Amino acid sequence: QQQVKQSPQSLIVQKGGISIINCAYENTAFDYFPWYQQFPGKGPALLIAIRPDVSEKKEGRFTISFNKSAKQFSLHIMDSQPGDSATYFCAASRSVGADSGAGSYQLTFGKGTKLSVIP
Amino acid sequence: GAVVSQHPSRVICKSGTSVKIECRSLDFQATTMFWYRQFPKKSLMLMATSNEGSKATYEQGVEKDKFLINHASLTLSTLTVTSAHPEDSSFYICSGNYRDSYNEQFFGPGTRLTVL
Numbered sequence: 400q401q402q403v404k405q406s407p408q409s410l411i412v413q414k415g416g417i418s419i420i421n422c423a424y425e426n427t428a429f430d431y432f433p434w435y436q437q438f439p440g441k442g443p444a445l446l447i448a449i450r451p452d453v454s455e456k457k458e459g460r461f462t463i464s465f466n467k468s469a470k471q472f473s474l475h476i477m478d479s480q481p482g483d484s485a486t487y488f489c490a491a492s493r494s495v496g497a498d499s500g501a502g503s504y505q506l507t508f509g510k511g512t513k514l515s516v517i518p
Numbered sequence: 519g520a521v522v523s524q525h526p527s528r529v530i531c532k533s534g535t536s537v538k539i540e541c542r543s544l545d546f547q548a549t550t551m552f553w554y555r556q557f558p559k560k561s562l563m564l565m566a567t568s569n570e571g572s573k574a575t576y577e578q579g580v581e582k583d584k585f586l587i588n589h590a591s592l593t594l595s596t597l598t599v600t601s602a603h604p605e606d607s608s609f610y611i612c613s614g615n616y617r618d619s620y621n622e623q624f625f626g627p628g629t630r631l632t633v634l
Contacts, residue, residue, distance in 0.1 A: 431621035442524075442611050442625040443562065488561060492621040504621045505552075508561045 403491050405509025412516050418476040420512045422489035425470065429491035431504070434463065434474045437486045437511075446487070447474070479516045486511045519545050522614055524626035531602055532634055539597045539629045541612030547592035548614030552623060553585075556609040568595055602633040 404423045412418045422432075431450055435443035449456045449463040449472065456463045462475040476483055489509040521544040531537050541551060550569050554562040566582075568574035568589035576582045584606075586598040595614075599606050609630055613623040 433622070435625075440609075440628070440630070442522075442613075442628045444625065445622065448622070504615070504623075505564065505567065506621075506623060510561045511559075513559075 403489060403507050403509045405489050405512060407512060408510070409513045410515070412476075412479045412514065414479060414481060414516055414518050416479050416516075418479045418483065418514055418516070419473060420487055420489070420514070421471065421473045422491075422509050423469075423471045424491050426491070426493065427470070428493040429507075430494075431492040432463070432465065432472050433490050433492070433506070434461075435488045435490065435508075437488065443488060476514075479514075481516045481518055484514055484516050486513050488512075520619070520624040521545050522548075522612065522624050522626040524610075524612060524629050526629060527627065528630045528632075530632045530634065533603055534601055536598055536600045537602055537631060539599075539610055539612075539631070541595045541597070541614070541626055543593045543614045543616075543624070546614070546616050546624075548595070549592065549617050551589055551595040551612055551614045553587060553595075553597050554611045554613070556611060556628075558609075562611060565597075599631065602631070604633045607631055607633045 433448035434446045436446045437443040447458050447461045449465050451467050460477045465472045488511045490506045492504050492506050523542045525540045553565045556562050565580045566574040566576045570592050574587040589595040611628040613625040615623050
């Protein structure tokens, strides 16, 4: 299947708290799992990404945890700030053809999580 | 690096007219470009994938005669919405990647289309 399930749909976190967004997938062919941040009226921007050979990746306040056996991955935002208020999308990528060139990879997005960080 | 621009950022048109949206990779050669559609408060839905110099591959349910995609060069792809109707009003976003970027896609800022 192509579906990537994301939860929660919306999240309210106090400033300084930890924001946690979860995603699950079915297709074991997925081999790249990025998270995107999108502000209203803007295109999505890559936040952080992980490959299935790694269980955790940290970049600044953002951490991805990846559980290959459970087919789940999550985004943790430490010390959440009002400026982090945005919609976050998880995604998964897989090759869609025999050609290993760049054009063979498609992204499947989760439905998004609207994060609101309140002062 | 890996910057993608879109033009226009917003367009309003009358029902029945055609609208062209440009997507440019500014500092890399995009061997593949993707076009997405996003409804308010919804996720991105892939419309089509295009490789430079070849015909676009459309996702199921996307009318290829209505959404014309051209990827004539490694830095430019265009999406033309033909005979636009109010239901075509949406946020259209393009992305591109290059051969060594594999899975990673670089997104444009989007184009808001409103059809009256």
